Amino acid sequence: MPELPEVTVIVNSLNKKIKGLILESVEYDWPRKFFWGNYSIKDLKGVKVTSVDRKGKVVLIEVSKGTKGAKGTKGAKDITILIHLKLTGQLIYQDAKTRVAGGHPIPPLNLPSPNKTTRVIFAFTNGGHLYFNDLRKFGWVKIVSSNKYQVSSAIGELGPDALEISFREFSERLEKKPNARIKKLLMDQSFVSGVGNIYSDEGLWRAKIHPARSVASLSDAEVKALYDGIQESLKLAIDKGGSSANSFVDSGGEKGLFLTFAKAYYMIGKPCSRCGTPIARKKMDGRSAHFCPSCQKLK
DNA sequence: CACTTGACCTGTCCGC
DNA sequence: TGCGGACAGGTCAAGT
Known part of the structure; x- marks a missing residue:
C-alpha cells in the first residue's frame, strides 16, 4: 500500500482504535529490519499510545511512558515507533470486537493474522493486537526518541507532503x-x-x-x-x-x-x-x- | 558529482 | 504440469 492514501487511511483507522491502549509486549522474528536505536524491547512494555500519525509514507506511533502529567511537555520518555510498509506491508489491528486493516492487498487483508507473512506483533493489555505483515520483508520498524531530530533522521529527507503542498x-x-x-x-x-x-x-x-x-x-x-x-x-x-x-x-x-x-x-x-x-x-x-x-x- | 543498476525478499502469473 | 522469466503500490548502496 505504501502510498499516501493507503497510509492515511490506515493511520486514521488506527488512531480510532489504538489511541490510549497500553502495550503489553512486542514480538518479532525479523531482526534485520527492526531497529531499536537506544531502546530495548522492555522499554515498550507498559507504554501508552498517544497518537498515530503519518509523515510521507511512514507511519508514526507515538507512545508515552509518563503518567499523564499535568504539563503537556514532551518528556524524554516519549518514544516514536516508525513503520515503513514499503512494497508489501500491511497493518492490521484486531481485538474481540473490531478489526481494521490497511496496506498492500497481497496476501488478502481479510486473511486472519498472524499468518506466515506476519513479522511483528504488538500486543495490548486490552487483548487487542496490531500485526505488521510484510510478504517481501522490505519494510522496517524503528524505535526512536520522540524528538524532531531523531524522528526525521530515521525517516530520511522528505519534501512537502503531497496533500499539503500548495x-x-x-x-x-x-x-x-x-x-x-x-x-x-x-x-x-x-x-x-x-x-x-x-x-x-x-x-x-x-x-x-x-x-x-x-x-x-x-x-x-x-x-x-x-x-x-x-x-x-x-x-x-x-x-x-x-x-x-x-x-x-x-x-x-x-x-x-x-x-x-x-x-x-x-x-x-x-x-x-x-x-x-x-x-x-x-x-x-x-x-x-x-x-x-x-x-x-x-x- | 549525476545517473544507472543491483540488492533487498517472496510470491504469482504468464508463456513455452 | 513443469519450468523459467518477468514483474511487483519502495528505497538505498554501489558502480560507472
Whole structure:
C-alpha cells in the first residue's frame, strides 16, 4: 500500500482504535529490519499510545511512558515507533470486537493474522493486537526518541507532503529541476512526499502528460493540470478507502480497492476512459509507467 | 558529482 | 504440469 492514501487511511483507522491502549509486549522474528536505536524491547512494555500519525509514507506511533502529567511537555520518555510498509506491508489491528486493516492487498487483508507473512506483533493489555505483515520483508520498524531530530533522521529527507503542498510551491520546486523526467521526480520523496508509482501514473493520466516528459517541456497549464490531477487522485483514493477500512478487502478481491478507480495504473490493455486507446505499460527509470499513448504524448 | 543498476525478499502469473 | 522469466503500490548502496 505504501502510498499516501493507503497510509492515511490506515493511520486514521488506527488512531480510532489504538489511541490510549497500553502495550503489553512486542514480538518479532525479523531482526534485520527492526531497529531499536537506544531502546530495548522492555522499554515498550507498559507504554501508552498517544497518537498515530503519518509523515510521507511512514507511519508514526507515538507512545508515552509518563503518567499523564499535568504539563503537556514532551518528556524524554516519549518514544516514536516508525513503520515503513514499503512494497508489501500491511497493518492490521484486531481485538474481540473490531478489526481494521490497511496496506498492500497481497496476501488478502481479510486473511486472519498472524499468518506466515506476519513479522511483528504488538500486543495490548486490552487483548487487542496490531500485526505488521510484510510478504517481501522490505519494510522496517524503528524505535526512536520522540524528538524532531531523531524522528526525521530515521525517516530520511522528505519534501512537502503531497496533500499539503500548495500549487505555488509545487511549481516553484519543479522549476528547480528542469532536466528531471517528471514521473521519476514525482516519486522522489525529497521532492514531494507520499506519491509513488500508482499516484504518479494516475496524476499524469489526468493531466495528459507522458511520464517521460522533462520538467522543462511542461507548459504552465500542464503543471497546473498535473498538480490538480495528483490532488484529485490522492483525495479520491482516500475517500474510497476511508469510509471503511474493510472496503479495502471487500471491493476488489485480492487486487484491492484501488483498481476500482484507477485510470491508468495496472490498466494495461484496457481502453483509456477518455479516448478508448489501450493503456500501455513501459519500463522507465526502473519502474513500470502506465499511460495512454494517445492522450499522453511524448512531445 | 549525476545517473544507472543491483540488492533487498517472496510470491504469482504468464508463456513455452 | 513443469519450468523459467518477468514483474511487483519502495528505497538505498554501489558502480560507472
